[in-house]
Amino acid sequence: MTTPSSSFALQPVIVGAGPAGVRAAQALVAHGLRPVVIDEASRAGGQIYRRPPSSLVERSANVLYGFEARRADAVHSAFDAVRERIDYRPDSLVWNAQGSRLDVLHGPTRSTSSVPYSQLIVATGATDRVLPVPGWTLPGVYTLGGAQVALKFQGCAIGQRVVFMGTGPLLYLVAYQYAKAGAKVAAVLDTSRFADQLAATPAMLRQPAVFAKGVYYVAWLRAHGVALHGGVRPLRVLGDAAEGRVAGVAWHDGREERTLACDAVGFGYALRSETQLADLLGCRFEFAPLHRAHLPVRDAAGRCSVRGMYLAGDGAGIMGADAAEWAGERAALALLADGGVAVDTARAAMLERKLHKLGAFREGLERAFPVPHDWAAHAPDELVVCRCENITAGTLRQTVAENGADEMNRLKALSRVGMGRCQGRMCGVAAAEILAHATGQPVQQVGRLRGQAPIKPIPIHLDTPAPSTEGAGA
Protein backbone atom coordinates (compact mmCIF):
# COMPACT_ATOMS: atom_id res chain seq x y z
CA MET A 1 0.00 0.00 0.00
CA THR A 2 0.97 3.64 0.09
CA THR A 3 3.11 5.22 2.77
CA PRO A 4 1.57 5.17 6.22
CA SER A 5 0.11 8.48 7.22
CA SER A 6 -0.80 9.98 10.55
CA SER A 7 -4.37 10.59 9.41
CA PHE A 8 -5.75 8.25 12.05
CA ALA A 9 -4.76 10.66 14.79
CA LEU A 10 -8.37 11.75 14.53
CA GLN A 11 -11.41 9.54 14.39
CA PRO A 12 -13.05 8.18 11.29
CA VAL A 13 -16.76 8.84 11.58
CA ILE A 14 -19.58 6.80 10.10
CA VAL A 15 -22.98 8.42 9.68
CA GLY A 16 -25.75 5.84 9.66
CA ALA A 17 -26.03 2.42 11.32
CA GLY A 18 -27.97 0.54 8.67
CA PRO A 19 -26.45 -2.39 6.75
CA ALA A 20 -23.79 -0.16 5.12
CA GLY A 21 -22.78 1.67 8.30
CA VAL A 22 -22.63 -1.51 10.38
CA ARG A 23 -20.42 -3.37 7.87
CA ALA A 24 -18.17 -0.31 7.54
CA ALA A 25 -17.81 -0.13 11.32
CA GLN A 26 -17.06 -3.84 11.50
CA ALA A 27 -14.28 -3.53 8.91
CA LEU A 28 -12.69 -0.53 10.62
CA VAL A 29 -12.78 -2.27 14.01
CA ALA A 30 -11.21 -5.37 12.46
CA HIS A 31 -8.28 -3.15 11.47
CA GLY A 32 -7.80 -1.76 14.95
CA LEU A 33 -9.74 1.48 14.66
CA ARG A 34 -12.48 2.81 16.92
CA PRO A 35 -14.85 4.74 14.65
CA VAL A 36 -17.54 7.08 15.86
CA VAL A 37 -20.90 5.77 14.61
CA ILE A 38 -23.68 8.35 14.60
CA ASP A 39 -27.23 7.19 13.96
CA GLU A 40 -30.59 8.90 14.12
CA ALA A 41 -32.34 5.75 15.30
CA SER A 42 -32.30 4.45 18.85
CA ARG A 43 -31.11 1.02 17.70
CA ALA A 44 -28.84 -0.06 14.85
CA GLY A 45 -30.20 -1.84 11.77
CA GLY A 46 -31.35 0.97 9.52
CA GLN A 47 -34.85 1.09 8.10
CA ILE A 48 -34.77 -2.32 6.41
CA TYR A 49 -33.54 -4.18 9.48
CA ARG A 50 -35.12 -1.81 11.97
CA ARG A 51 -35.32 -3.39 15.40
CA PRO A 52 -38.35 -2.82 17.57
CA PRO A 53 -37.80 -1.01 20.86
CA SER A 54 -36.48 -3.45 23.46
CA SER A 55 -39.89 -3.49 25.13
CA LEU A 56 -41.34 -5.18 22.04
CA VAL A 57 -39.59 -8.50 22.00
CA GLU A 58 -42.20 -11.16 21.45
CA ARG A 59 -41.81 -11.50 17.70
CA SER A 60 -39.03 -13.63 16.25
CA ALA A 61 -36.69 -12.43 13.51
CA ASN A 62 -38.64 -14.71 11.16
CA VAL A 63 -41.86 -12.88 11.88
CA LEU A 64 -40.23 -9.46 11.72
CA TYR A 65 -38.05 -9.85 8.65
CA GLY A 66 -39.41 -12.90 6.80
CA PHE A 67 -36.95 -14.14 4.18
CA GLU A 68 -34.52 -11.45 5.32
CA ALA A 69 -34.34 -12.84 8.86
CA ARG A 70 -30.88 -14.35 8.43
CA ARG A 71 -29.49 -11.17 6.89
CA ALA A 72 -31.12 -9.04 9.55
CA ASP A 73 -29.75 -11.28 12.30
CA ALA A 74 -26.29 -11.17 10.72
CA VAL A 75 -26.26 -7.36 10.57
CA HIS A 76 -27.58 -7.06 14.12
CA SER A 77 -25.04 -9.59 15.41
CA ALA A 78 -22.21 -7.83 13.58
CA PHE A 79 -23.24 -4.61 15.25
CA ASP A 80 -23.62 -6.16 18.69
CA ALA A 81 -20.14 -7.69 18.35
CA VAL A 82 -18.48 -4.32 17.72
CA ARG A 83 -20.78 -2.27 19.94
CA GLU A 84 -18.20 -1.94 22.73
CA ARG A 85 -15.37 -1.21 20.32
CA ILE A 86 -16.94 1.77 18.60
CA ASP A 87 -18.00 5.18 19.84
CA TYR A 88 -21.72 4.66 19.23
CA ARG A 89 -24.05 7.66 19.27
CA PRO A 90 -27.66 6.58 18.78
CA ASP A 91 -30.63 8.99 18.70
CA SER A 92 -28.28 11.51 17.11
CA LEU A 93 -28.92 13.66 14.07
CA VAL A 94 -26.07 15.11 12.03
CA TRP A 95 -27.70 18.40 11.11
CA ASN A 96 -24.74 20.20 9.63
CA ALA A 97 -21.34 19.35 8.20
CA GLN A 98 -18.49 21.63 7.30
CA GLY A 99 -14.72 21.86 7.61
CA SER A 100 -14.11 18.33 8.91
CA ARG A 101 -16.68 18.69 11.67
CA LEU A 102 -20.21 17.43 12.11
CA ASP A 103 -22.83 19.23 14.16
CA VAL A 104 -24.79 16.60 16.01
CA LEU A 105 -28.04 16.91 17.94
CA HIS A 106 -28.80 14.25 20.54
CA GLY A 107 -32.58 14.05 20.40
CA PRO A 108 -33.61 12.89 23.88
CA THR A 109 -31.42 15.41 25.75
CA ARG A 110 -31.60 18.12 23.07
CA SER A 111 -27.88 18.67 23.46
CA THR A 112 -25.54 19.42 20.60
CA SER A 113 -21.95 18.52 20.00
CA SER A 114 -19.39 19.18 17.33
CA VAL A 115 -17.75 15.97 16.19
CA PRO A 116 -14.45 16.20 14.31
CA TYR A 117 -13.48 13.60 11.74
CA SER A 118 -10.43 12.69 9.78
CA GLN A 119 -12.34 10.49 7.36
CA LEU A 120 -16.05 10.23 6.88
CA ILE A 121 -18.26 7.39 5.66
CA VAL A 122 -21.73 8.59 4.81
CA ALA A 123 -24.36 5.84 4.86
CA THR A 124 -27.53 7.81 5.30
CA GLY A 125 -29.95 5.52 3.49
CA ALA A 126 -33.13 6.37 1.70
CA THR A 127 -36.77 7.26 2.00
CA ASP A 128 -39.71 6.42 -0.24
CA ARG A 129 -39.82 8.08 -3.64
CA VAL A 130 -43.16 9.82 -3.72
CA LEU A 131 -45.23 10.90 -6.71
CA PRO A 132 -48.30 12.38 -5.06
CA VAL A 133 -51.90 11.67 -5.87
CA PRO A 134 -54.80 13.95 -4.91
CA GLY A 135 -55.86 13.09 -1.37
CA TRP A 136 -52.40 11.92 -0.29
CA THR A 137 -52.41 14.29 2.70
CA LEU A 138 -55.44 12.58 4.27
CA PRO A 139 -54.89 10.83 7.58
CA GLY A 140 -54.48 7.14 6.78
CA VAL A 141 -52.16 7.60 3.79
CA TYR A 142 -48.58 6.53 4.48
CA THR A 143 -45.54 5.68 2.43
CA LEU A 144 -44.87 2.00 1.77
CA GLY A 145 -41.78 2.26 3.95
CA GLY A 146 -43.88 3.96 6.62
CA ALA A 147 -46.47 1.19 6.50
CA GLN A 148 -43.65 -1.29 6.99
CA VAL A 149 -42.14 0.67 9.89
CA ALA A 150 -45.54 0.72 11.63
CA LEU A 151 -45.67 -3.05 11.40
CA LYS A 152 -42.04 -3.96 12.17
CA PHE A 153 -41.25 -1.29 14.72
CA GLN A 154 -44.62 -0.83 16.41
CA GLY A 155 -46.64 -3.98 15.74
CA CYS A 156 -49.37 -1.89 14.10
CA ALA A 157 -51.17 -1.95 10.77
CA ILE A 158 -51.96 1.43 9.18
CA GLY A 159 -55.60 0.37 8.75
CA GLN A 160 -58.03 -2.52 8.76
CA ARG A 161 -58.56 -2.56 5.02
CA VAL A 162 -55.44 -1.37 3.28
CA VAL A 163 -54.69 -0.64 -0.38
CA PHE A 164 -51.04 -0.64 -1.48
CA MET A 165 -50.33 1.48 -4.52
CA GLY A 166 -47.43 2.70 -6.67
CA THR A 167 -44.66 0.46 -7.92
CA GLY A 168 -41.41 -1.21 -6.97
CA PRO A 169 -40.46 -4.40 -5.16
CA LEU A 170 -41.50 -2.93 -1.80
CA LEU A 171 -45.11 -2.79 -3.02
CA TYR A 172 -45.54 -6.57 -2.97
CA LEU A 173 -43.26 -7.15 -0.01
CA VAL A 174 -45.22 -4.80 2.26
CA ALA A 175 -48.56 -6.17 1.02
CA TYR A 176 -47.33 -9.68 1.82
CA GLN A 177 -46.08 -8.66 5.26
CA TYR A 178 -49.43 -7.03 6.06
CA ALA A 179 -51.46 -10.00 4.91
CA LYS A 180 -49.18 -12.36 6.88
CA ALA A 181 -49.63 -10.21 9.98
CA GLY A 182 -53.38 -10.61 9.70
CA ALA A 183 -54.28 -7.23 8.18
CA LYS A 184 -56.79 -7.15 5.35
CA VAL A 185 -55.12 -6.12 2.08
CA ALA A 186 -57.94 -4.82 -0.10
CA ALA A 187 -55.83 -4.60 -3.26
CA VAL A 188 -52.37 -4.01 -4.69
CA LEU A 189 -52.40 -1.39 -7.45
CA ASP A 190 -49.20 -1.39 -9.51
CA THR A 191 -48.54 1.36 -12.05
CA SER A 192 -46.19 -0.93 -13.94
CA ARG A 193 -47.59 -3.72 -16.03
CA PHE A 194 -47.08 -7.43 -15.59
CA ALA A 195 -45.66 -7.34 -19.14
CA ASP A 196 -42.89 -5.03 -17.82
CA GLN A 197 -42.04 -7.58 -15.16
CA LEU A 198 -42.06 -10.40 -17.68
CA ALA A 199 -39.78 -8.50 -20.06
CA ALA A 200 -37.34 -7.81 -17.25
CA THR A 201 -37.18 -11.44 -16.12
CA PRO A 202 -33.85 -12.31 -17.84
CA ALA A 203 -32.06 -9.42 -16.11
CA MET A 204 -33.70 -10.18 -12.79
CA LEU A 205 -32.63 -13.82 -12.99
CA ARG A 206 -29.08 -12.58 -12.40
CA GLN A 207 -30.09 -12.59 -8.74
CA PRO A 208 -32.21 -15.74 -8.73
CA ALA A 209 -32.77 -15.79 -4.96
CA VAL A 210 -34.00 -12.21 -4.88
CA PHE A 211 -36.13 -12.81 -7.97
CA ALA A 212 -37.61 -15.94 -6.43
CA LYS A 213 -38.67 -14.03 -3.33
CA GLY A 214 -40.46 -11.44 -5.47
CA VAL A 215 -42.24 -14.16 -7.42
CA TYR A 216 -43.17 -15.84 -4.15
CA TYR A 217 -44.76 -12.70 -2.69
CA VAL A 218 -46.89 -12.17 -5.79
CA ALA A 219 -47.94 -15.82 -5.92
CA TRP A 220 -48.72 -15.88 -2.21
CA LEU A 221 -50.87 -12.77 -2.45
CA ARG A 222 -52.76 -14.22 -5.44
CA ALA A 223 -53.25 -17.54 -3.69
CA HIS A 224 -54.68 -15.72 -0.69
CA GLY A 225 -57.22 -13.87 -2.77
CA VAL A 226 -55.61 -10.43 -2.74
CA ALA A 227 -56.62 -8.48 -5.85
CA LEU A 228 -53.53 -7.48 -7.86
CA HIS A 229 -54.01 -4.90 -10.59
CA GLY A 230 -51.18 -3.93 -12.97
CA GLY A 231 -50.88 -1.00 -15.37
CA VAL A 232 -53.03 1.29 -13.23
CA ARG A 233 -52.97 5.09 -13.06
CA PRO A 234 -53.82 6.26 -9.52
CA LEU A 235 -56.42 9.04 -9.71
CA ARG A 236 -57.08 10.01 -6.10
CA VAL A 237 -57.41 8.91 -2.53
CA LEU A 238 -61.03 9.36 -1.58
CA GLY A 239 -61.69 11.09 1.69
CA ASP A 240 -64.43 10.91 4.23
CA ALA A 241 -65.10 14.65 4.52
CA ALA A 242 -66.81 14.44 7.91
CA GLU A 243 -64.06 12.45 9.54
CA GLY A 244 -61.15 13.77 7.48
CA ARG A 245 -59.67 10.38 6.71
CA VAL A 246 -59.24 7.84 3.93
CA ALA A 247 -62.40 6.23 2.59
CA GLY A 248 -61.18 4.67 -0.66
CA VAL A 249 -59.06 4.96 -3.78
CA ALA A 250 -59.85 5.68 -7.41
CA TRP A 251 -57.68 4.61 -10.31
CA HIS A 252 -57.80 4.22 -14.07
CA ASP A 253 -57.24 0.70 -15.31
CA GLY A 254 -56.57 1.63 -18.95
CA ARG A 255 -60.21 1.37 -19.94
CA GLU A 256 -62.23 2.97 -17.18
CA GLU A 257 -62.17 4.56 -13.77
CA ARG A 258 -62.53 2.20 -10.84
CA THR A 259 -62.92 2.74 -7.12
CA LEU A 260 -62.46 0.62 -4.05
CA ALA A 261 -63.32 1.28 -0.42
CA CYS A 262 -60.48 1.15 2.12
CA ASP A 263 -59.45 2.90 5.33
CA ALA A 264 -55.72 3.23 4.63
CA VAL A 265 -53.34 3.55 1.70
CA GLY A 266 -49.63 2.71 1.57
CA PHE A 267 -47.94 4.10 -1.50
CA GLY A 268 -44.59 4.87 -3.07
CA TYR A 269 -42.47 4.43 -6.16
CA ALA A 270 -39.35 2.67 -4.91
CA LEU A 271 -36.81 4.76 -2.99
CA ARG A 272 -34.79 7.98 -3.15
CA SER A 273 -31.37 8.63 -1.62
CA GLU A 274 -30.70 10.90 1.35
CA THR A 275 -27.85 12.99 -0.11
CA GLN A 276 -27.92 16.16 2.01
CA LEU A 277 -24.60 15.56 3.82
CA ALA A 278 -22.77 14.81 0.58
CA ASP A 279 -24.23 18.05 -0.74
CA LEU A 280 -23.22 20.15 2.28
CA LEU A 281 -19.69 18.79 2.07
CA GLY A 282 -19.35 19.75 -1.57
CA CYS A 283 -19.39 16.39 -3.31
CA ARG A 284 -19.76 16.58 -7.07
CA PHE A 285 -23.18 15.39 -8.26
CA GLU A 286 -24.25 13.99 -11.61
CA PHE A 287 -27.57 12.90 -13.03
CA ALA A 288 -27.90 9.13 -12.81
CA PRO A 289 -30.45 7.97 -15.42
CA LEU A 290 -31.03 4.62 -13.71
CA HIS A 291 -32.13 6.37 -10.52
CA ARG A 292 -33.66 9.34 -12.38
CA ALA A 293 -31.93 11.54 -9.81
CA HIS A 294 -28.84 13.66 -9.27
CA LEU A 295 -26.47 11.66 -7.10
CA PRO A 296 -23.00 12.20 -5.67
CA VAL A 297 -20.34 10.81 -7.98
CA ARG A 298 -18.30 7.95 -6.47
CA ASP A 299 -15.85 5.34 -7.68
CA ALA A 300 -16.39 1.59 -7.39
CA ALA A 301 -14.96 1.66 -3.86
CA GLY A 302 -17.18 4.51 -2.66
CA ARG A 303 -14.69 7.41 -2.84
CA CYS A 304 -16.43 10.63 -3.80
CA SER A 305 -14.97 13.88 -5.11
CA VAL A 306 -14.11 15.14 -1.61
CA ARG A 307 -10.88 13.70 -0.21
CA GLY A 308 -11.33 11.48 2.83
CA MET A 309 -15.03 11.07 2.26
CA TYR A 310 -16.77 7.85 1.25
CA LEU A 311 -20.34 6.96 0.36
CA ALA A 312 -22.04 3.63 0.86
CA GLY A 313 -25.49 2.13 0.74
CA ASP A 314 -28.78 3.49 -0.54
CA GLY A 315 -27.79 7.04 0.44
CA ALA A 316 -25.56 7.15 -2.63
CA GLY A 317 -27.94 5.46 -5.07
CA ILE A 318 -30.61 2.83 -4.51
CA MET A 319 -29.05 -0.63 -4.73
CA GLY A 320 -30.71 -2.43 -1.84
CA ALA A 321 -29.67 -3.85 1.50
CA ASP A 322 -27.33 -6.61 0.30
CA ALA A 323 -25.40 -4.12 -1.82
CA ALA A 324 -25.32 -1.74 1.13
CA GLU A 325 -23.50 -4.33 3.24
CA TRP A 326 -20.91 -4.89 0.53
CA ALA A 327 -20.52 -1.18 -0.21
CA GLY A 328 -20.13 -0.36 3.48
CA GLU A 329 -17.31 -2.82 3.89
CA ARG A 330 -15.75 -1.77 0.57
CA ALA A 331 -15.79 1.91 1.56
CA ALA A 332 -14.14 1.08 4.89
CA LEU A 333 -11.40 -0.84 3.09
CA ALA A 334 -10.87 2.14 0.78
CA LEU A 335 -10.65 4.47 3.76
CA LEU A 336 -8.07 2.19 5.38
CA ALA A 337 -6.02 1.76 2.21
CA ASP A 338 -6.05 5.50 1.55
CA GLY A 339 -4.77 6.02 5.08
CA GLY A 340 -1.88 3.62 4.55
CA VAL A 341 -3.31 0.58 6.30
CA ALA A 342 -2.77 -2.77 4.60
CA VAL A 343 -6.06 -4.37 3.60
CA ASP A 344 -7.14 -7.59 1.90
CA THR A 345 -7.15 -6.38 -1.69
CA ALA A 346 -8.62 -9.64 -2.97
CA ARG A 347 -11.62 -9.16 -0.69
CA ALA A 348 -11.96 -5.56 -1.83
CA ALA A 349 -11.95 -6.72 -5.46
CA MET A 350 -14.50 -9.44 -4.69
CA LEU A 351 -16.84 -6.89 -3.10
CA GLU A 352 -16.53 -4.66 -6.14
CA ARG A 353 -17.35 -7.58 -8.43
CA LYS A 354 -20.47 -8.39 -6.42
CA LEU A 355 -21.57 -4.77 -6.52
CA HIS A 356 -20.96 -4.59 -10.25
CA LYS A 357 -22.92 -7.78 -10.86
CA LEU A 358 -25.85 -6.44 -8.90
CA GLY A 359 -25.92 -3.42 -11.20
CA ALA A 360 -27.40 -5.48 -14.05
CA PHE A 361 -30.10 -6.82 -11.76
CA ARG A 362 -30.83 -3.31 -10.59
CA GLU A 363 -31.40 -2.22 -14.18
CA GLY A 364 -33.79 -5.13 -14.58
CA LEU A 365 -35.72 -3.96 -11.53
CA GLU A 366 -36.08 -0.52 -13.06
CA ARG A 367 -37.51 -2.08 -16.21
CA ALA A 368 -39.83 -4.29 -14.20
CA PHE A 369 -41.12 -1.42 -12.07
CA PRO A 370 -40.67 1.71 -14.20
CA VAL A 371 -41.55 5.01 -12.58
CA PRO A 372 -44.49 6.45 -14.54
CA HIS A 373 -42.76 9.05 -16.70
CA ASP A 374 -46.09 10.57 -17.71
CA TRP A 375 -46.98 11.32 -14.08
CA ALA A 376 -46.55 15.10 -14.42
CA ALA A 377 -48.73 15.26 -17.54
CA HIS A 378 -51.61 13.74 -15.58
CA ALA A 379 -51.09 15.67 -12.32
CA PRO A 380 -54.11 17.98 -11.93
CA ASP A 381 -53.56 21.64 -11.01
CA GLU A 382 -55.25 21.20 -7.63
CA LEU A 383 -52.86 18.41 -6.61
CA VAL A 384 -50.93 19.34 -3.45
CA VAL A 385 -47.28 18.70 -4.33
CA CYS A 386 -45.70 20.12 -1.18
CA ARG A 387 -47.49 18.77 1.87
CA CYS A 388 -45.50 20.98 4.26
CA GLU A 389 -46.76 24.27 2.84
CA ASN A 390 -49.69 23.10 0.74
CA ILE A 391 -48.28 24.17 -2.63
CA THR A 392 -50.14 22.80 -5.64
CA ALA A 393 -49.08 21.64 -9.08
CA GLY A 394 -51.07 24.59 -10.46
CA THR A 395 -49.00 27.06 -8.41
CA LEU A 396 -45.80 25.50 -9.73
CA ARG A 397 -47.03 25.73 -13.32
CA GLN A 398 -48.10 29.32 -12.76
CA THR A 399 -44.65 30.13 -11.38
CA VAL A 400 -43.11 28.71 -14.52
CA ALA A 401 -45.51 30.58 -16.79
CA GLU A 402 -45.34 33.95 -15.02
CA ASN A 403 -41.80 34.06 -13.66
CA GLY A 404 -39.98 31.88 -16.13
CA ALA A 405 -38.61 29.52 -13.48
CA ASP A 406 -36.74 26.76 -15.28
CA GLU A 407 -34.50 25.39 -12.54
CA MET A 408 -35.39 23.75 -9.21
CA ASN A 409 -33.81 26.28 -6.83
CA ARG A 410 -35.36 29.13 -8.76
CA LEU A 411 -38.73 27.38 -8.54
CA LYS A 412 -38.15 26.90 -4.80
CA ALA A 413 -37.29 30.56 -4.26
CA LEU A 414 -40.39 31.73 -6.12
CA SER A 415 -42.98 29.19 -4.99
CA ARG A 416 -41.54 27.89 -1.67
CA VAL A 417 -41.74 24.29 -2.90
CA GLY A 418 -39.02 22.36 -1.05
CA MET A 419 -38.66 25.13 1.50
CA GLY A 420 -40.88 23.53 4.14
CA ARG A 421 -39.84 21.37 7.05
CA CYS A 422 -39.07 18.27 4.98
CA GLN A 423 -36.77 20.30 2.70
CA GLY A 424 -38.04 18.64 -0.42
CA ARG A 425 -37.68 15.04 0.73
CA MET A 426 -41.35 14.32 -0.02
CA CYS A 427 -42.01 16.84 -2.83
CA GLY A 428 -38.64 17.24 -4.57
CA VAL A 429 -39.02 14.37 -7.03
CA ALA A 430 -42.55 15.44 -7.97
CA ALA A 431 -41.66 19.15 -8.25
CA ALA A 432 -38.79 18.30 -10.61
CA GLU A 433 -41.13 16.22 -12.79
CA ILE A 434 -43.72 19.04 -12.89
CA LEU A 435 -41.02 21.62 -13.70
CA ALA A 436 -39.50 19.47 -16.44
CA HIS A 437 -42.91 18.85 -17.98
CA ALA A 438 -43.98 22.50 -17.74
CA THR A 439 -40.78 23.78 -19.34
CA GLY A 440 -40.46 21.00 -21.90
CA GLN A 441 -37.06 19.94 -20.59
CA PRO A 442 -35.81 16.48 -19.69
CA VAL A 443 -35.83 16.06 -15.90
CA GLN A 444 -32.01 16.01 -15.68
CA GLN A 445 -31.98 19.60 -16.99
CA VAL A 446 -33.98 21.15 -14.16
CA GLY A 447 -31.26 20.59 -11.56
CA ARG A 448 -31.72 19.56 -7.97
CA LEU A 449 -32.66 21.18 -4.69
CA ARG A 450 -29.53 22.22 -2.74
CA GLY A 451 -29.14 20.77 0.72
CA GLN A 452 -29.17 23.30 3.53
CA ALA A 453 -28.30 23.16 7.19
CA PRO A 454 -29.98 22.28 9.41
CA ILE A 455 -30.82 19.32 7.18
CA LYS A 456 -33.74 18.51 9.48
CA PRO A 457 -35.61 20.78 11.88
CA ILE A 458 -33.85 21.26 15.19
CA PRO A 459 -35.12 23.05 18.29
CA ILE A 460 -34.07 26.67 18.65
CA HIS A 461 -33.30 26.19 22.34
CA LEU A 462 -30.43 23.78 22.49
CA ASP A 463 -28.10 22.83 25.26
CA THR A 464 -24.95 23.94 23.52
CA PRO A 465 -21.83 23.07 25.47
CA ALA A 466 -19.22 24.77 23.28
CA PRO A 467 -19.57 28.38 22.14
CA SER A 468 -18.19 27.40 18.73
CA THR A 469 -21.45 25.81 17.61
CA GLU A 470 -23.77 28.54 16.51
CA GLY A 471 -27.56 28.35 16.87
CA ALA A 472 -29.96 26.81 14.45
CA GLY A 473 -30.63 29.57 11.97
CA ALA A 474 -33.84 27.72 11.16
Place this chain on the structure above:
Amino acid sequence: MNLPTVIQPLLHRVAETGRAAVPFTLDGEPASALAGDTVLTAVLTQATQLRRNEFSDEPRAGFCMMGACQDCWIATEQGERLRACSTFIAPGMALVTGRSGA
Protein backbone atom coordinates in the same frame (compact mmCIF):
# COMPACT_ATOMS: atom_id res chain seq x y z
CA MET B 1 -78.21 9.59 27.93
CA ASN B 2 -75.33 11.05 26.00
CA LEU B 3 -73.48 8.25 24.23
CA PRO B 4 -69.88 9.07 23.33
CA THR B 5 -69.04 8.88 19.63
CA VAL B 6 -66.89 5.86 18.92
CA ILE B 7 -63.82 6.96 17.00
CA GLN B 8 -62.28 4.30 14.81
CA PRO B 9 -58.57 4.98 15.18
CA LEU B 10 -56.10 4.97 12.27
CA LEU B 11 -53.62 2.40 13.55
CA HIS B 12 -54.49 -1.12 14.64
CA ARG B 13 -52.32 -3.26 16.83
CA VAL B 14 -51.56 -6.67 15.36
CA ALA B 15 -48.75 -7.86 17.63
CA GLU B 16 -47.23 -7.55 21.08
CA THR B 17 -50.23 -6.20 22.87
CA GLY B 18 -49.21 -7.55 26.28
CA ARG B 19 -46.88 -4.70 27.17
CA ALA B 20 -47.11 -2.47 30.25
CA ALA B 21 -49.55 0.41 30.07
CA VAL B 22 -48.28 4.00 29.91
CA PRO B 23 -50.76 6.67 31.06
CA PHE B 24 -50.84 10.01 29.26
CA THR B 25 -53.44 12.59 28.30
CA LEU B 26 -54.81 13.25 24.84
CA ASP B 27 -56.67 16.49 24.23
CA GLY B 28 -57.19 16.77 27.97
CA GLU B 29 -58.66 13.27 28.38
CA PRO B 30 -56.90 10.44 30.17
CA ALA B 31 -55.47 7.89 27.71
CA SER B 32 -53.30 4.82 27.83
CA ALA B 33 -50.51 3.63 25.53
CA LEU B 34 -48.11 0.69 25.70
CA ALA B 35 -44.44 0.77 26.67
CA GLY B 36 -42.37 1.03 23.48
CA ASP B 37 -45.02 3.00 21.61
CA THR B 38 -43.92 6.06 19.75
CA VAL B 39 -46.01 9.15 20.40
CA LEU B 40 -47.46 8.58 16.91
CA THR B 41 -48.57 5.05 17.78
CA ALA B 42 -49.86 6.12 21.20
CA VAL B 43 -52.08 8.78 19.64
CA LEU B 44 -53.18 7.13 16.40
CA THR B 45 -54.25 3.85 18.04
CA GLN B 46 -57.04 5.93 19.61
CA ALA B 47 -57.45 8.99 17.38
CA THR B 48 -57.31 9.97 13.73
CA GLN B 49 -54.96 12.95 13.68
CA LEU B 50 -51.83 14.42 15.24
CA ARG B 51 -52.13 18.03 14.17
CA ARG B 52 -53.54 20.40 11.62
CA ASN B 53 -51.53 21.72 8.69
CA GLU B 54 -50.65 25.37 9.22
CA PHE B 55 -51.57 26.30 5.67
CA SER B 56 -54.66 24.24 4.85
CA ASP B 57 -55.89 23.70 8.43
CA GLU B 58 -56.60 20.10 7.43
CA PRO B 59 -55.89 17.20 9.76
CA ARG B 60 -52.57 15.37 9.41
CA ALA B 61 -51.43 12.08 10.85
CA GLY B 62 -47.81 11.73 9.70
CA PHE B 63 -46.70 10.12 6.46
CA CYS B 64 -43.21 8.60 6.30
CA MET B 65 -42.86 7.21 9.87
CA MET B 66 -39.08 7.56 9.62
CA GLY B 67 -38.28 11.11 10.57
CA ALA B 68 -38.08 12.52 7.05
CA CYS B 69 -41.44 14.12 6.15
CA GLN B 70 -41.82 16.23 9.33
CA ASP B 71 -45.59 15.90 9.09
CA CYS B 72 -46.10 14.22 12.46
CA TRP B 73 -45.08 17.02 14.81
CA ILE B 74 -47.52 17.16 17.71
CA ALA B 75 -47.96 19.83 20.37
CA THR B 76 -47.87 19.27 24.09
CA GLU B 77 -50.07 21.21 26.49
CA GLN B 78 -46.88 23.03 27.50
CA GLY B 79 -46.51 24.32 23.95
CA GLU B 80 -43.55 22.09 23.08
CA ARG B 81 -43.51 20.26 19.75
CA LEU B 82 -42.50 16.61 19.41
CA ARG B 83 -41.82 14.61 16.28
CA ALA B 84 -44.31 11.86 16.98
CA CYS B 85 -42.74 9.06 14.89
CA SER B 86 -39.36 9.29 16.60
CA THR B 87 -40.29 10.19 20.16
CA PHE B 88 -41.33 7.48 22.60
CA ILE B 89 -44.38 7.96 24.75
CA ALA B 90 -43.60 8.69 28.40
CA PRO B 91 -45.91 8.59 31.41
CA GLY B 92 -47.71 11.87 31.97
CA MET B 93 -47.20 13.35 28.51
CA ALA B 94 -50.01 15.78 27.71
CA LEU B 95 -50.62 15.85 23.96
CA VAL B 96 -52.89 18.07 21.87
CA THR B 97 -54.04 17.08 18.38
CA GLY B 98 -55.97 20.19 17.32
CA ARG B 99 -59.08 18.04 16.81
CA SER B 100 -62.14 20.26 16.45
CA GLY B 101 -64.25 20.29 19.58
CA ALA B 102 -61.32 19.08 21.65
